Amino acid sequence: GAVVSQHPSWVICKSGTSVKIECRSLDFQATTMFWYRQFPKQSLMLMATSNEGSKATYEQGVEKDKFLINHASLTLSTLTVTSAHPEDSSFYICSARDRPPGAFFGQGTRLTVV
Amino acid sequence: SQQGEEDPQALSIQEGENATMNCSYKTSINNLQWYRQNSGRGLVHLILIRSNEREKHSGRLRVTLDTSKKSSSLLITASRAADTASYFCATTGSGNTGKLIFGQGTTLQVKP
Numbered sequence: 001g002a003v004v005s006q007h008p009s010w011v012i013c014k015s016g017t018s019v020k021i022e023c024r025s026l027d028f029q030a031t032t033m034f035w036y037r038q039f040p041k042q043s044l045m046l047m048a049t050s051n052e053g054s055k056a057t058y059e060q061g062v063e064k065d066k067f068l069i070n071h072a073s074l075t076l077s078t079l080t081v082t083s084a085h086p087e088d089s090s091f092y093i094c095s096a097r098d099r100p101p102g103a104f105f106g107q108g109t110r111l112t113v114v
Numbered sequence: 115s116q117q118g119e120e121d122p123q124a125l126s127i128q129e130g131e132n133a134t135m136n137c138s139y140k141t142s143i144n145n146l147q148w149y150r151q152n153s154g155r156g157l158v159h160l161i162l163i164r165s166n167e168r169e170k171h172s173g174r175l176r177v178t179l180d181t182s183k184k185s186s187s188l189l190i191t192a193s194r195a196a197d198t199a200s201y202f203c204a205t206t207g208s209g210n211t212g213k214l215i216f217g218q219g220t221t222l223q224v225k226p
């Protein structure tokens with residue numbers, strides 16, 4: 001089946017620094033990828049839709065300048081958490097569609113900001 | 115925003131028993147999917163049921179969908195300790211955006 005790879009699986013960074021998370025579709029091309037955020041013991045919240053070759057679409061309440069999304073190729077989307085703060089600590093998960101309605105998820109990235 | 119509620123929030127059963135989880139949603143849907151998440155890991159797709167289907171089976175999983183009540187249930191029969199995980203329902207809206215809106219999830223513990 002289709003595989004989505006997310007890297008890194010975990011990262012610890014200092015407050016004020018930026019962190020980049022990569023999401024790759026390994027065996028299919030994904031014009032659209034999605035970024036989710038999950039706090040401990042909570043559900044997944046959709047942050048934004050990443051569109052290849054165009055600007056990402058952010059959900060209400062998600063700061064686009066804080067969470068920069070780049071989808072430069074059909075197999076790679078990146079999420080950069082800029083000027084990270086402890087409250088940004090969370091589990092970030094990406095997903096990509098092979099063909100509707102299937103969605104495949106990455107392994108997730110545990111971000112801890114200290 | 116979250117689509118709806120899942121209940122129970124937590125469920126603890128003995129191995130061999132059946133586990134039933136329920137999910138409710140608010141808007142019209144194209145399909146409803148169930149996912150499993152082991153602690154701190156990504157999601158694994160379990161089963162998809164389309165809006166024109168009422169019941170679907172896959173191995174030990176049985177999913178029902180009642181669009182009039184905007185609800186779905188996931189039944190895991192003959193549970194195993196390895197079924198211990200969180201289970202989420204997710205819906206796609208009437209458009210074909212591919213966005214998934216997740217329920218709150220049910221944490222299932224299966225005791226050996």
